[in-house]
Amino acid sequence: MERKCVAMISGGLDSALAARLMLEQDIAVAGLYLSMSWGCCEKEKAQACAQELGIPLMVLNVGDAYLDVIRSPKYGYGSGMNPCVDCRIYMFRIAKSYMESISAGFVVTGEVLGQRPMSQRRRPLDIIEAESGLEGLLLRPLSAQLLEPTLPELLGVVSRERLLTFSGRSRHEQLAMASSFGIRNHSTPAGGCLLTDESFAQKTRDLFAHEQRPTTKDMELLTLGRHFRTSLRTKIILGRNALENLMLEGHSDSGYLCLRPVFAGPSALIIGVCDEETLGLTLRLIWRYTKEEKRPQESPLQFWKDGLPWMASIPEEPLEMPSLQEAKSITQ
Template identity: 50%
Template sequence: MTRCVALLSGGLDSMLAIRVMQEQGIEVESLNFKTMFTCCQDTSAQAARALGTNITVIGQEDDYLDLVRAPQYGYGKGANPCVDCRIYMFERAYKFMEAVDAQFIISGEVVGQRPMSQKRSDLKVISTNSGLEDLLLRPLSAKLLPPTKPERDGLVDRERLYDFQGRSRKGLIRLAREFGFTEDMIPTPSTGCALTEPEFGNKVHDLIKIQLNDTRWDYDALNVGRHFRFNEATKVILGRNHKENTQLEYMHRMEDATSTSFLEPISFKGPNALVTGPSTDDALEYAAGLIHRYGHSVDGEDNIVQVMQAETEFNLIAQPTDRSAQDKTIASAVNLRPVGS
C-alpha cells in the first residue's frame, strides 16, 4: 500500500492535495503543525474528518523561537519567517513519515501563491534544507516542478497531478467542486498564524529588536492586551476587557513570568496592568498613568491603583504623566521591522 504524509493546515490547498492523492488510491496520514502563534486546530481536525484521514497534531519545540528571532530567509509582511518555519515543519514531518512507514510527503503549496514562501526558488530551498529533497511532492503544482521520487518510482501518476500557479483561487475552487467538496468544506483564505498580522508582527519585532533577553513568557504575553514600551528593559501591558484583565493577573503568577508588578485600580474602573522588566518608580507612575488614561477615573478624587509585587503590596495615586497621556501602543508603531526584511 502506498502511503504518504500530508501537512494539513485545514486550508483549501492542503485539503485538495490530500484529495488528489486519495483519487490515486494513496493512503494519507495527516499532520497538523501547531505553534504558539497558530490557531485553528479545530479547522484542521474538521478537514481531516471530511477527508476521512487520520490527523496527528505536533507542536513546536523550544528552539522554534530561535528561528522567529533570527530567520535565515527573512520575514514576510508581519514577523512571519515562513521559509524557515516550513523547513522546521518538514524536518519534523520527515521523522513522522518514517515513524508511520510512509514513502513520501505532500503539501498544498502552489507555485507563486505566497510571495514569502512559495516562489519556485523557495520551494526548492524548503525541500533541500528540510532534508526531504525529492520526497516532497506538491500535487497542485507538480507539473511545473521536476518529477519527485514517488512519481519516478511509479507510486504516483504524474499525469493526474496539476499545474496551478499564482494567487488566484478560481481554479482551485473549481477543482474542489469537481471533487464534490460542499460549500462548507471550502474555507476562506487565512493563514491562522498571528505572525502574519502586521500589528502582531510589530510586537514581535519590538521584542526581538529591543528586549534582547526575551523569554517564551514574553511571546505568550503578546497575545494579551495593549503593549507600551517604557524603555529598553521595561514594557507595560494593559488589559482591554474583563477577560484580559483576569488573564494578566493569572500570567503574573506564572513561575516564568518576567512581569515584576501587577497593577489594579481599586477606587475606579479601569484596566489591570503588568510591568515587565524593572519596576522603577518612573515605570510604575507611567503604568498607573496609562490605567488613568484608559480607565474611568473620578474627577476630584484620588484614583487609587494597587501595586502587587513578589514580596510587597502598596497603593499609588494614578495620574497621567506627559508620556502616558499620549504614548502609542507598540502594535501601531512604525519602523520596528529589521532593515531589509
C-alpha cells in the first residue's frame, strides 16, 4: 500500500488534526474539500487549514445528485434536514474515487467516536465505511485505537500506537493538541452545516415539497432573503438588504423573474408561474417591506422587471403574509 492518503478537510479542527497525525508519520497527504454551493463548513477555512498543514487541497462540488440524498435519505435526518449518515456515505464515495485517481492508499477523516449523535456512533461509523466502499480503508486517527484496526494499520503503513483514543463531545484534548501543533486556522465548532439550521430546514422542506427537480441554484437561493410560498407553483423571495437585492437580481433567469423597484424597496425574485395575480401579490409584498417614509406618494410606481422598465399603481393595501421562516409548519 502507498504511503499516501486522502484527508477530508472540512475547515474544522478535527479534520486538520487527523491530517496532521498522518504527516507526523511521514505519510503524504492530499486534502479533499467537498463544497456545497449553498454553504457548509467553510471553504476559505479549509483552504487556510491546508495551507497551514502544507498539503495540496482539491475542492469538488457535491453536485445536483447530492439533492437526492437530502430528499430521501436511507438513514433519515438529524435535528434539521441534515441526512448525516447518507451525506457521509455520498462524500466518502467521492473520496474513494479521488483516492483511486491519485493512487493513494486510504482515506482519513477527523471523525471522533461519540462526538455526534447521528453519524459518529459505532454503528453508523461502520455503516458509512461499508456503504462508501471503503471497508478497511477509512482511517479515523483521532479515535483509531477505539475502533477495529484498518488495513493501513494492519499492513504497518500507519503505526496504530501513534493514533489516538479521543471520544465524546469534549474538545479539550483537540484544542490542547492544536496548540501543541501550532494549528490556528480552523473554524469554531458552532459554525457548520446549514441543513442543521431550523430556518434553513423549513425552506428546504418547502422546496422539496414543491419542486420535482430542484437544483443547487434553488438551494443557494434558500440562503437569501425572505421566502413566501404564494401558490403550489410559485414562490417569491424578497431581499432583506441592498446586497441581497443585488444577488437576487443576479439570479434572474428563465423561470426566475426579478422585479426591482426604482424607489428604495426590496427586490423580488419570482420563481415558477408569474401571472398577473402573482405580480400583484409581489407588488403588495414589496410595498409591505418598503419603509413607510420611503414609499412614493404618487402612482405609477417604477420598477425594473427582468431589466426592462415596468410600472404599476400603488397597491391598495400591503400584503401581510408570514414568510416560510416565520410559518410554524409549511408542509401542512
